[in-house]
Amino acid sequence: xxxxxxxxxxxxxxxxQAKALAAKEDKSLSAFIRxxxxxxxxxxxxxxxxMERHLKILEKGFDLGTKGHISITREELHERR
Numbered sequence: 090x091x092x093x094x095x096x097x098x099x100x101x102x103x104x105x106q107a108k109a110l111a112a113k114e115d116k117s118l119s120a121f122i123r124x125x126x127x128x129x130x131x132x133x134x135x136x137x138x139x140m141e142r143h144l145k146i147l148e149k150g151f152d153l154g155t156k157g158h159i160s161i162t163r164e165e166l167h168e169r170r
Contacts (some may be wrong), residue, residue: 097122
């Protein structure tokens, strides 16, 4: 995998916390940030794919067994017995 260096500007407090977490996980700060970005991207891509998959299902529709004809009125449906 080709890599490219980038320059980041982070608040000092956030940088201190990130360094501490990276050290706790026995990782470099670079590896810690890379994994965080990879996870975030994976979540977004996975969400988008799932949404597109479900939208296709909704467009196709569902067979409710009515063959396009609804034989009960709203009032009958909600009638108290």
